[in-house]
Each structure stands twice: as structure tokens, then as C-alpha cells.
Amino acid sequence: MMLSNRVRAGVAGFMLCCASSAAALDTATIAASALSPDCLEYRVVGICYWLRCGTFGCSVRTSVKIRHYVPDAVVSSYSNTGENPWVEVRLMSIANPTALSGGDGTTGEPHENNLQKFKNADVIGHPASVAFSGFAGSFGYTCEGAGKPLIPYFLSTLDTVAWRYNLPEAVYPEALIPGRREIGSRTSMSLWGAVYPRGGFQHQADDHKGAAVIAQRAGDVVTRRGQPHVYQPLLANPRDGYWSAGALVEGDASTGKWQELTPTLKNTCAVFPNTNTRVQARKGDFAWALWRPYSCCQRRGQVFLGSMNFD
Template identity: 75%
Template sequence: MTMNSSALSMRLYIAALFFGSSTQVFALNTATIVSSVLSPACLEYRVVGICYWLYCTPFGCTVRTSVKVRHYVPDAVVSSYANTGENPWVEVRVMSLPNTTAQAGGDGTTNHDGENNLARFKNADVIGHPAGDVFSRFASASGYTCTSAGMAFIPYLLSTLDTVAWRFNLPEMAYPEALTPGMREIGGRSTLNLWGSVYPRGGFLHQSDDYKAGAVVAQRAGDIVTRRGQIHVYQPLLANAHDGYWPAGELLEGDASTGKWQELTPTLSSNCAVFPHNNAQVQAQQGDYAWALWRPYACCQRRGQTFLGSTDFQ
């Protein structure tokens, strides 16, 4: 899992030309998404400790060590969009076409100019990030790399199949998280930067800013798929820990140590952030947004039959 320096330099050069600081994107396709993973800022590769392994042969046993690393992996592409069947990632639109229980979309309206408290609706899809081999080669240039929980193009959540929970907020509209102000919110009321609440984890919310509405819905979708046993139609985007492997866990709003977001459209960013953030927020013309969800993994190379433990650096 190595890459010579000239090949890596060429990839980073291409990425720099591709990204600039932020590139306007009108049609999001797989090639664009794959290119977006060449981001050292999102990767955030670190050596964080040492692992200990017991290695035995017929002649005796010795303790071997390996480096423990931690880095982020682009697990999934999370799309948040107004019109059912119009996922901004064009190649996967067929996965979430309108059906008998999920049609139309868009925002509420009273036909009054200046209205700013309308109910907005967003569909959401969580689909395995397609970068795969490109990301592995890019990340392995830094050293040993960890395996993602996500599989390319696998749908983990399609809101068109989650109709009862996504369009009617059942049963989460009665959850304490949905009824208690200040609980599970993105941003804060005291800082006058409240983007919205995580619960109920459905497609409706009141938010005058369309970008922020899209981000809240993406956070809701990410919240669902990174937990087991939720009352939604989905499959968990989780891996099981094993010797020398510590996969990402539950996503928590505002906490970069659980995951962070790379904007893919309407602008393509080379950086990652959590919601809320103060970065430039471009409003999508059709109300469709997409982010790559990067999550942290830790791992070390197996160097023996028995894992004895690990020590993390301060």
C-alpha cells in the first residue's frame, strides 16, 4: 500500500488545479466525487500510538510492535435535495425515484413576499462513497491505512423508502429530543446561530436559509445510519471493532472527532468542517446539496497472532 513520490505529487498537483479554493459545480458526477478525496486536510493522517502483538514460533514467543495510526475516511456521499427523484449525484438518481408513497417535494408557500418561516422539505440519500481505490492509494502514501465501513455505491438510506419516518416524523415527533428546546441541536440559540434540530430525523424543518436546511437534513441522515436499531428503513454504516482496528462510531453534531463534512455541491471544497460553520454558503438553485461524510478510524498492522493492547501518545 505505497505510492512513489512522483505519482503522489502529480495527484496532488491535479487536485490543486481541480479544487483551487472552491469550485462552482452544477452537475455532480462520480468522477468529480472521486477526485474530491485528494484532500490532505480532510484525511488528517496522524500517528497516535503503538500496538503490541505476541508472535510465536516453535522456537518461542516474542513481542512485536506496530504503529497505530488515525485518519479520516470518506465513508459516504450524503445528498439533501428538494425535488424527489432529483439527487444531485446524477448517476445514482435511479436509486431514489418517486414511488406511490414518496412523490413531489419542495417548500411550503403562502405566496407572500418576504416570508421567512416556511416549512422546507428535503429528501436525503446516503450512498457509499465511490472513491475506493483512488482514496486507498492516496492515503497509503502517508503510511498504513484503515478500512472504511462503507462500500462504494451501496445505499445506506434512501428517504423515498423511509416514508413513515421521513415524511410523517413517526414516531420521532414524540421523542424527548424533538420536544425539548436545546436538546440535540445544530448550533445554539444563545449564539444566534441555530441551524436546526436533529430530531425529528425527517425531511421537514423550518429554516429560512436553504443551505442550512440542506445541512441539517444531511446531519439527520448521517445521524441515523451511524447508529444501530433506529426506527427507520436503512442499513447501518458501521464496522465491528477487532484486534488492531477501531472503526468510527456514532456521528454527533458539532463534534469533528465523530465525523466532518466536505461540500461537493453547489460548491466543491477541498476542506472539511462540521455544522454549523462560517464558511461560504452558496444557495443551490434547485435546492439540492451533497456532502462527503468523512469519519475517523484508527488501526495498526497485525504483527503477531495475539493482540496484547495498544498505547496512545499523549
């Protein structure tokens, strides 16, 4: 078992290295990036109990409860409208009469951190469903994620009022009270930015950190229902023997984690803020895969009786 896991990890690492040599972020590169044991984090976490009834009576059967992460979506955070770094989906978010332009009013110099910067954001279903199913299936039984390949869950060019004018979230308590819903910590000197208001403007001299904050905001919106934005919820309904991922919370890996796709393709996942080496994108275009945790067990009867977690 240990040997087979090492072989799988080696193959995945080799494919990721090959993918990282691609000149542009395309669908094939993104699909290959999903073969990451570190991001998958496959674990057996408990036991499920089922009541199975037949001609000769009923019996209780069990199945293993597992948990792993699924790459639900690709979240792009980029400066120039219509220039999503994922080349095949750029036409989904072209400029329109209410969202014509983008870009920054700064060159990114440290002394210009008092200037406001803007980024668009797109949340699109991860394209690696087939490749990921085969990869995750080699570990055992697998859970289905909420994301559907190439489905747009959020396009900031269609969310003009909320994304470009911060309405109505500019007056939310989370946006007005320091310390509420922030990515990082003021006391540890690692504050990257605030989640609210969940729009495209912010003050951040480090473009990589700023792009990560924008990605977190977009992920925050799509993993909740009833938000004042134009979007489609990236959520699955729970059912017997299936526990879906909930709302994304900044800094909490148990709600989701990020895999950098560009400007540097990584084969590991982390939450924001992190200490990973940050490479700045020349055109201000960044993208991450959003991995979210799901738990499930194989159905072994007609009635689900419950489950027990080992921890």
C-alpha cells in the same frame, strides 16, 4: 518527508480544481474530491503491541497506530423527489406511491421563515475507494472505512413513515425539549436547526443551512443501529488492531466531518455549523461527503496485547 507531503497536497489541489469545473455532480468529480489532505488528517497516534510465537518461542512486537478520516458516504439533501444532484444514482430514489413529490412551500425569502420546508435525503457509499486507497496509502499504512462504493445506506423515498410523517420521533424528548440535540447554539445566535425529529421537514429560511441539517439527520440515522427508520447501518465492526468510527454527533469533529460537494466543491472539511461561505443551489439540491475517523495498526503477531496512545 515535508516535500513529498507538499507535492501530494499540490497534486490533490490541482485535481480538485479540475473537478470543480464540472457542470454536474458525477461519480468522477466525487472520486477526485476525495484527494484532500485536509479531510484525510493523517496522524500517528500511538503504538500497538502483538505477541508473535514461532518454533523458537514468543516475542512481543510493535506496530505504529495511525488515525485518519475516510470518506464513507455521499449524503445528498434535495428538494425535488427523484432529483438527487449526483446524476448517476438518481434512479435509486425515484418517486413511488408513498413518496410522490417534494419541493418547498416557500421561495426562500427571509420573511417566510415561518413556512415549513421539505427535503429528501440519500446516503450512498462514496465511490472513491480505489482512488482514495492510493492517495491515503502514499502517507503510510491505512485503515478501511465502513462505506462500500455505491451501496445505498438510506433513501428517504423508502422511509416514508419516519421521513414524511415524523413517526415515532415527533414525540421523542429530543424533539419536544428545546436545546436537546441541536445543530449550533441559541446563545451564540448560530442555531441552524434540530436533529430531531429526523425527518424531511423543518423551518429554516436559509436553504443551505436547512440542507445541512437534513444531511446531519440522515448521517445521524445511518451511524447508529436499531433506529426506527428504513436503512442499512453505515458501521464497521471493531477487531484486534482496528477501531471503527462510532455514532455521528453534531458539532463534534471527532465523530465525523463534512466536505461540501455541491453547489460548491471544496477541498476542506468542517462540522455544522460553520462560517464557510454558503452558496445557494438553484434547485435546492445539495450534497456533502461524510468523512469519519478510523484508527488501526498493522498486525505483527497472532495475539493482540493492546495499544498505547501518545496523548
